[in-house]
Amino acid sequence: xxxxxxxxLVALVIGTAVQASDVMKVAxxxxxxxxxxxxVLLPEIKKDLDLVVQLLVVGTGQAIKLGKAGDVDAILVHSxxxxxxxxxxxxxxxxxxxxxxxxxxxxPSADPAGIKDANAAVTALAAxxxxxxxxxxxxxxxxxxxxxxxxxxxxxxxxxxFGDWYKAVGAGMGAALNTASGIPAxxxxxxxxxxxxxxxxxxxxxxxxDPLLFNQYAFLPVNPEMHGHVKTDLALxxxxxxxxxxxxxxxxxxxxxxEALFVFNAEAAE
Numbered sequence: 324x325x326x327x328x329x330x331x332l333v334a335l336v337i338g339t340a341v342q343a344s345d346v347m348k349v350a351x352x353x354x355x356x357x358x359x360x361x362x363v364l365l366p367e368i369k370k371d372l373d374l375v376v377q378l379l380v381v382g383t384g385q386a387i388k389l390g391k392a393g394d395v396d397a398i399l400v401h402s403x404x405x406x407x408x409x410x411x412x413x414x415x416x417x418x419x420x421x422x423x424x425x426x427x428x429x430x431p432s433a434d435p436a437g438i439k440d441a442n443a444a445v446t447a448l449a450a451x452x453x454x455x456x457x458x459x460x461x462x463x464x465x466x467x468x469x470x471x472x473x474x475x476x477x478x479x480x481x482x483x484x485f486g487d488w489y490k491a492v493g494a495g496m497g498a499a500l501n502t503a504s505g506i507p508a509x510x511x512x513x514x515x516x517x518x519x520x521x522x523x524x525x526x527x528x529x530x531x532x533d534p535l536l537f538n539q540y541a542f543l544p545v546n547p548e549m550h551g552h553v554k555t556d557l558a559l560x561x562x563x564x565x566x567x568x569x570x571x572x573x574x575x576x577x578x579x580x581x582e583a584l585f586v587f588n589a590e591a592a593e
Contacts, residue, residue, distance in 0.1 A: 347557040348395040350379045350386035352466055353495030355399060355540065358515035358584050360577055367573060372560055382465030382495065390414055390543065393550030397558040401513075401540045402466035415543040416555075421565050422574050422585040423539045426470055427517055428530040429500070430509035431456075438509075444533040445478035452480055455488040457508035461499045462491025466538075471511045474535065500526075513538055515584035540585075565589065 355361065361378060368374055379389060383400040390398045391414045399421070400406060409415045428438060428447055435456045441447035451458050460482065461468040475482055482489055492502050496516040503510040504524040512520075517528060542565055544558035564570055566589035574587040 345373055345557070346375045346377060347397070347554045347561065348377045348379060349397050349399055349561070350381055350389045350395045351399045352383055352386060352401060352540075353380055353497065354401070354465070354467060354513040354516045356380040357495070357497045357519055358513075359519050359579075360515070360574065360585065363573055363577055364570070367569070368561065368564060371569065372564055374557060374560060376561065380495075382461070382463045382467075383469065384464030387414075390545050391549075393545060393553060395545060396554045397542060397544045397561065399540060399542050400466055401538055402469045403539060403541070405466075405469065406541055406543060409543060414546055414549055416546050418541045418543050419562055419566065419589065420539055420541045421570075421589050422587050423537065424514045424585050425531060425538050426467065426511055426536040427514050427528050428509060428511050429503065429517060429526050430529045431507040431525050432527045433525075434529055436509065438530050441530055444474055444530065444535050447530045448474055449478045449480070451509050452478075452485070455486060457488050457490060457503075457506045459499055459503040459506070459508045459510040460489065460491045461496065462493045463495070465495075467496060467511065467513060470536075470538070474511075477535070518579045518582060518584055539588075 356378065365376055368376055379395055383402045383405060386398045386400050387405055387409050389395045390409060406418050410418055430438065436451040436454050438447035438450050441450060460471055492499050496512060499510060500512060500516065500520050501522055504522050504526050507525040542562055544555060545553045547553050547555045571587040574585050575583065577584055
């Protein structure tokens with residue numbers, strides 16, 4: 324009986340080891356997760372590759388920290404400047420773009436700052452600051468937050484000097500949108516999160532279309548020279564799938580009410 328138990332235990336250990344070799348961790352942004360695209364892609368990845376991808380859902384800043392610490396095998400984020408610094412610092416092997424959408428400015432349907440007819444994103448933000456109507460910022464070092472701060476800077480303003488009308492919530496995209504809906508307030512969001520958001524209340528999409536609001540997502544494997552335990556083989560396997568025609572079809576066909584949330588534009592690694 325003891326011998327049978329020992330054999331069973333060995334079989335379980337071997338089985339677990341085999342299973343573990345087909346599991347990897349990827350840090351992804353809350354905006355990507357909120358979009359619902361992960362629910363489409365992950366089952367297909369499992370089906371095609373027999374690969375289980377465990378997602379750690381955080382902001383871009385935290386995802387990069389997880390990558391630097393070797394706590395994940397790869398990251399999927401959307402802040403090019405931070406991504407390039409990640410690679411240049413030796414923490415990532417390279418950067419491969421996968422898909423894009425855009426950022427949009429959401430606000431109360433009454434549009435008290437009058438941004439609907441703004442000629443640029445910075446003009447829209449300047450109008451909001453001028454009337455000091457409530458604005459919700461993620462305030463979490465995410466890719467969305469980084470983009471928002473860069474736009475304030477381009478408008479010649481610093482949120483550090485703003486009053487109580489500027490509300491940095493330190494939360495993910497969904498939670499920040501919920502806060503904006505409850506006030507109601509202006510907020511900058513990625514288009515996918517907005518389309519998927521179910522608690523719109525008095526909010527509506529008021530401004531979009533500025534090239535500065537372009538929102539590229541990229542995949543970066545963690546450098547095995549920094550962290551020898553990372554599953555580089557699985558990261559490469561996943562990358563090959565994410566840049567394939569199969570992924571292209573799934574990403575481009577993912578829609579809500581007929582509107583695409585992302586556009587596939589995978590290119591060679593940088």
